[in-house]
Amino acid sequence: MLKENQGLLVIKKENKFYLSNFTGSGGYLLVTSKKKYILIEGKYEKQAQEQCKEFSIVVLRDKNFLECLREICKKNDIEELIFEEDTVVYSLYKELEKLPFKLVESGNLLENQRVIKKYNEIEILKKSCDIAQKAIERALDEFTIDMNEKDLADSIERNAKKLGAEKIDFIIVASGKRGALPHGRPTDKKIELGELVTIDFGSIYKGYHSDITRTYAVGKVSLKLKEIYDIVKEAQQLGVSMIKPEMDTKEIDRVVREYIKNAGYGEYFVHGLGHGVGIEGHEKPFLNEYENNILKAGMVLTIEPGIYIPELGGVRIEDTVLVTNNGYELLTTIPKEFKEIGLC
Known part of the structure; x- marks a missing residue:
């Protein structure tokens, strides 16, 4: 070198x-x-x-x-x-x-x-992602309707540390109209029936970050909210399906962005499609409209489209994904099917 x-x-x-x-x-x-x-x-x-x-x-x-x-x-x-x-x-x-x-x-x-992770780095990243997603799942098991956003965030953090996280990188919990804020930090706002709640969480294990986002319905939600959820889910799965060596990240972003635009919500997808994950929570490669990055086996990155509608709410779904020799491997595997929480 x-x-x-x-x-x-x-x-x-x-x-x-x-x-x-x-x-x-x-x-x-x-x-x-x-x-x-x-x-x-x-x-x-x-x-x-x-x-x-x-x-x-x-x-x-x-x-x-x-x-x-x-x-x-x-x-x-x-x-x-x-x-x-x-x-x-x-x-x-x-x-x-x-x-x-x-x-x-x-x-x-x-x-x-x-950018290209070694075997031992990949194993640590897998563990880091597993901690983050299990922390979310355990927190959802503890969730009740009387909680506010900070209560849910505290539950996620507590569970992550029990599972072995060294540090908490960040926690986003945004419910109801606040779901239209892509980086809505948790507040004292009560999480109420009929809303969507977006959870974006990253913890750190042995120096390596994790990143996962899921959006859930709190009881029954409107047809409009269900519609944007389905669009984001399909867009996210489309982006993940394109991951393979030699693929241009700009092309993945274009295809996903076009899908959301054709569904009528292009103006509400207001950020890049994803980013690398490793020693930093946001590192190379970046997936957006402007950068041409060619994927290589060993890269670890996120796919995280979103729709954010002011005065209504928002949806983001995100996975951390490893580029393999032949395609990809999901490092975050919480199901993405539409799910209602807070029900007895």
Whole structure:
């Protein structure tokens, strides 16, 4: 990946974790063709010893980061330093410019590498998705009509942690008219009969995210709400069915968007079709109207169309999907058939 005279400076937390397994918020990685270093403050020393087995640990005591970086680069004959242009702040960039080597933008080198998941990453992602969906299912078993959105969200979070989630990434619970908000965070609003409620949930397990959305009917709902549910479900299944190696993500987005448009609701589908899932909850590849990304086996991504009608409500259905050698594998498998909850 690197030439003999190149070094790669890594600052982005997710990329540090990807390369070294380091979960601390501070520190820097320097990767050369000969050796790998982690430069940290003393408070991270023990953590780095436990997590970064393949890295030489440099504790920043008497010298600051830039002095240590200069010395290590000189020792390894580094002439070009590759840096993460989307992460390095301007003040640090100005300091790096003073050092005696050429600065080269990474061009999202590591983000592009992270797109294809290794076997062990896929297994962790499967577990992460399983935790998220089981947490939703258990919370639905506990659901009663007197709950508000925050009550349901708390139940999901509690169950996810019981199932082994390290952290909660996000929880969206939006009911009734609030379902028209694609990112409707849970409120004190009571979840009432005759409404739809959308649950979008992501938890984190061993550093890897999950993402799943389901929309449920609270008792009987209007024919209009049932109609938009059926349209979104068919659109979502259409998108999933197109996943295979060498497929262009822009084409998947186009076909799904066209389906919803032809059903009369194109103006109410207001976001991209999906995104990659991994160490970040939203990462490459992105599925939308603007980006051409060619699917490859090992990618993990979401398909999540939605219809959001102001003053009425909304529907979103989302799965996390693995691209396989011959097609796809669903990592989230809660049934998507129209379901009424809150009934005795």
